[in-house]
Amino acid sequence: MATRPDFLEFFAGGGMARVGLAGMFDCAFANDIDPMKCDAYRANAPGHEIAQGDIWNLRPADIPAASLAWASFPCQDLSLAGGRRGLNAPRSGAFWGFWNLIEGMGIEKKGEKAPKTIVIENVAGLLSSHGGRDLQTLITTMADAGYRVGAMLIDAALFSPQSRQRLFIIAHKGKLPPGLVSDQPDDTFHPPALRAAVAALPDQTHMAWVWWRLPHPPRRNADLVSLLDRNPPESAWRSDADAKHLLSQMAPLHRQRVEAALANPNWNAGAVYRRIRIENGKRIQRAEIRYDGLAGCLRTPAGGSSKQLLIVTENGRIRLRAVLAREAARLMGLPETYVLPKAETNALKVMGDGVSVPVVRWLGENLLAPLAGAKGAKAAA
Ligand SMILES: C[S@@+](CC[C@H](N)C(=O)[O-])C[C@H]1O[C@@H](n2cnc3c(N)ncnc32)[C@H](O)[C@@H]1O
Structure with missing residues (x-):
């Protein structure tokens, strides 16, 4: 050998x-x-x-x-x-x-x-x-x-x-x-x-x-949606009020992107990050969505805004959740056999x-x- x-x-x-x-x-x-x-x-x-x-x-x-x-x-x-x-x-x-x-x-x-x-x-x-x-x-x-x-x-x-x-x-x-x-x-x-x-x-x-x-x-040869779980645990979903609040943080261009996805009845997902933007001299919390097949850079979950969120659209419905640790592992190129820490936050940190x-x-x-x-x-x- x-x-x-x-x-x-x-x-x-x-x-x-x-x-x-x-x-x-x-x-x-x-x-x-x-x-x-x-x-x-x-x-x-x-x-x-x-x-x-x-x-x-x-x-x-x-x-x-x-x-x-x-x-x-x-x-x-x-x-x-x-x-x-x-x-x-x-x-x-x-x-x-x-x-x-x-x-x-x-x-x-x-x-x-x-x-x-x-x-x-x-x-x-x-x-x-x-x-x-x-x-x-x-x-x-x-x-x-x-x-x-x-x-x-x-x-x-x-x-x-x-x-x-x-x-x-x-x-x-x-x-x-x-x-x-x-x-x-x-x-x-x-x-x-x-x-x-x-x-x-x-x-x-x-x-x-x-x-x-x-x-x-x-x-x-893989894009974001190909690595996502279509049926995540019910507990992964955020409330409709949270989804609505996130949408309210989007600038018009980003809202239009979600509207366009919603117009298509098929399952689709876009990656959302929240960040502070300076607009008219003011610091504004913005949510920005991308549909280019990529997730943003995964970060260690230090606070709510560092989580990679997903807006999922299907049959006229909008739902919001965070990327699951197993999905994050796929985005890092790890095999399914990689053993993740049991606590989701720890796994996302790794x-x-x-x-x-x-x-x-x-x-x-x-x-x-x-x-x-x-x-x-x-x-x-
Ligand atoms: C950027 S991460 C590297 C992660 C690793 N490359 C991987 O793929 O999982 C930096 C690591 O350095 C460790 N670290 C930080 N300070 C250290 C120290 N003083 N001595 C040893 N390890 C340290 C942290 O616990 C963390 O896991």
Whole structure:
């Protein structure tokens, strides 16, 4: 049996990096601080332990050698919603706990123990937090440690029907196999905001930069309605008064979209988000609906407005409900066999914090496994 390279899963949450890398990498070590997430992880990786606790309490000696380290570190201080206190704020600052370990592993066994490849995943807000300085610090830190570094902005919607754009920073130390690097950016994965951030890197760091080459996936073949339950539990439905209230929060364009759906007797569903808009100088709570076959970005349910809602229309009736955790799991690209936490809110929390599984798989097959010299990996042609 061919042996697979090992990987380390930091900030492991519900283990979606592990699911995406299955068959390409074996997970040699996982860590997360949240007991509920660790339970979710264990339920999906029977026989494999996850080290539960603060990453700052781990020592390099606790971590086994591996080819790859994956770190989806907390995003709260980098996203607009979190106030953007940045890479040195308590939550997103956990990155430095991770980096301490990588540095420490580099000292052990003459550097042989440190992972050759590192993946950092976070929100697109990392591109601009603190005017781009957080990203510069992060890339410079890895470049100074001898890694070549590149990043891609990948929207999960390329693979599954959820609009979820995330930044993937991939660093590699050592020889780069042929075919994995391009001499110029790609419009799909390196949009203008990323190119501008790269252009602003200090000269020294710029020398370590690489434009990773990733093939474009085939056209997505599922849309939102194909993943929804037609007969959810009766308790999932909100009251007619709630539905009416939500409709009252819609601007005329969005109301018209619902009216058009209602005119068709067939079952249909649109995804709704509530957000604050400034109109005529006033902050107004708006509900916005989309019928483009996509859900909006799933978030961790911190309050009522962060839930992905659905307006369902059929035979002249309008009904309102939130996306169910199982539907959210499908939107994250997880298989039906993925074991969800029993409490719906916990399950939605695990999903909202997760990394899109098909994106991880695509990166694994086309970049990470080839970088690890793994057999059967598809290198970009
Ligand atoms: C963005 S989520 C990553 C989720 C994971 N990639 C997945 O697919 O489920 C960040 C995770 O970091 C964990 N975390 C936050 N601070 C931590 C710390 N100081 N030490 C260890 N884990 C931490 C959180 O509990 C959360 O599960």
